[in-house]
Amino acid sequence: DAMVIQNPRYQVTQxxxxxxxxxSQTLNHNVMYWYQQKSSQAPKLLFHYYDKDFNxxxxxxxxxxxxxxxxxxxxxxxxxPGLGDAAMYLCATSSGTSGLYEQYFGPGTRLTVT
Amino acid sequence: xxxxxxxxxxxxxxxxxxxxxxxxxxxxxxxxxxWYRQLPxxxxxxxxxxxxxxxxxxxxSLAIAEDRKxxxxxxxRATLRDAAVYYCMTNNNDMRFGAGTRLTVKP
Numbered sequence: 001d002a003m004v005i006q007n008p009r010y011q012v013t014q015x016x017x018x019x020x021x022x023x024s025q026t027l028n029h030n031v032m033y034w035y036q037q038k039s040s041q042a043p044k045l046l047f048h049y050y051d052k053d054f055n056x057x058x059x060x061x062x063x064x065x066x067x068x069x070x071x072x073x074x075x076x077x078x079x080x081p082g083l084g085d086a087a088m089y090l091c092a093t094s095s096g097t098s099g100l101y102e103q104y105f106g107p108g109t110r111l112t113v114t
Numbered sequence: 115x116x117x118x119x120x121x122x123x124x125x126x127x128x129x130x131x132x133x134x135x136x137x138x139x140x141x142x143x144x145x146x147x148x149w150y151r152q153l154p155x156x157x158x159x160x161x162x163x164x165x166x167x168x169x170x171x172x173x174x175s176l177a178i179a180e181d182r183k184x185x186x187x188x189x190x191r192a193t194l195r196d197a198a199v200y201y202c203m204t205n206n207n208d209m210r211f212g213a214g215t216r217l218t219v220k221p
Binding site: 004033035042043044045090092094098099100102103104105106107108 | 144145146148150156157158159160163165199201204205209210211212213214
């Protein structure tokens, strides 16, 4: 089945130690999104790629970066994780960014910062 | 994107219909209305979306008010597996989640 895969499902990193989360998709979708979801809160959009075009949300901290080397893969890099960055990180894909298209989400990576 | 307002929580009995409301009074003419749900410890899952007309699929129905300032997600027969947080969003370009409604289904 076509799907969105996130690895690892659980990631533990130390305060200030760079960490990379990965997302891959077999849907061949043009758009890939990264969301941050903290406990008991709604997912918060960090940024998205439309093909290779990167679109950053205005309030996404500079500490968060992303790479999309090809259609199938997208990475979230946290350069210097703080305790406040502990959260579930969700990857999603879509055929397009207009409201015509639905999003498909991966299971998420839960990040713990010690 | 228009901001959405949903009740924080709702309860339903198993096998009864559930109507989940959403207000989006500032919706623009080209914004679609999307519903997603998130089961515990899972990523959000697409439920349904529409623009102007009511929509039906195997999971639910979406009733859109004539002025498009509100919509209702209808689960025709709630099951215990429908217990989740339901998010309503309006989208013309990017997807931003509101606070959602936590649905509890009682046996």
